[in-house]
Amino acid sequence: MPLTTEQHQELTAEWHALCAQLGLAGTAATGVGDALIHAWSRWPRRYHDATHLLACIRHWRGIVAQCGDPHAVALALWFHDAVYWPWSKTNERRSADWARRFILGSGLPPERAQDLAARVDRYVMATQHHDGELHGDERWVVDIDLAILGQPPDVYDAFEQGVRREYRWVPQAAYVAGRGKVLRSFLERPRLYATDWFHERLEAPARANLELALASLQSQQG
Known part of the structure; x- marks a missing residue:
């Protein structure tokens, strides 16, 4: 379902707020946010689309105080189905790779960038929903995806x-x-x-x- 104007504005505002909290405000971060929303809105999505992303972000708002690293959780939600082709078995890997490229090239201090990229990579890959034990903030990302x-x-x-x-x-x-x-x-x-x-x-x-x-x-x- 296509985003309404209000929903698009809500997602854009959420992305800008997240980037500002991470210290990433700027045209590069804005461009990635626009690219993400566009990717989430592409054919042939009919459920794994931008309205699902918005629902995930709204769930995140309700539990943000309970996350160990809420910024990592939010980034994982933004990227977890950023690449999505129903016939592909590499969606999560390619989505996690996009997240990693963004984080490592964001200008964050190298140690913080490496740690954040590793966390987000792990959280995105957890949304493959293989049956197994989850740890830490992985649990929040997966539970939000399955809400x-x-x-x-x-x-x-x-x-x-x-x-x-x-x-x-x-x-x-x-x-x-x-x-x-x-x-x-x-x-x-x-x-x-x-x-x-x-x-x-x-x-x-x-x-x-x-x-x-x-x-x-x-x-x-x-």
Whole structure:
């Protein structure tokens, strides 16, 4: 869904504020922010788009005080799907590489830049959502990315429809099988959210949404 003018302004303001807090205000940082918003708005995105980015930033605002390094978390959210082609298996790696190039070339003191780049790289790669233990601020980045799972049913349904449109080129039978495998993999986890904050608020509705979505897919197999 394209950004409204107000949403675009909100994202732009958030990027400028983040860069100012990092000491990166300037035309170069502004240009990267514009490039990021453009990248997030490209075809064939229908869920992993700029509205998802904005939702992530809004979630971040609510937990910023609980992050060890909130700037690293925010940067990871900005970059985590900056490169996104549904058929590619290298989206996270290429997104993390973009983040690393930006940070290392930002003019920050070298030690700070190296540390920040390493953190953001790790956090972006964590959004591959492999089943495994998360540590530190990785937990916030991944939980924010997965917050859509615990939204009201109509919002979650729109998410599923958006994902299907992103994979419009996949035959229905193959999509049902593949998407069903993804949904089951989430449901089989002991918990969906690593942080207690998200677990307490979204775990139950997320599991209900996933169960309904899986049942709907299974009905399509018949």
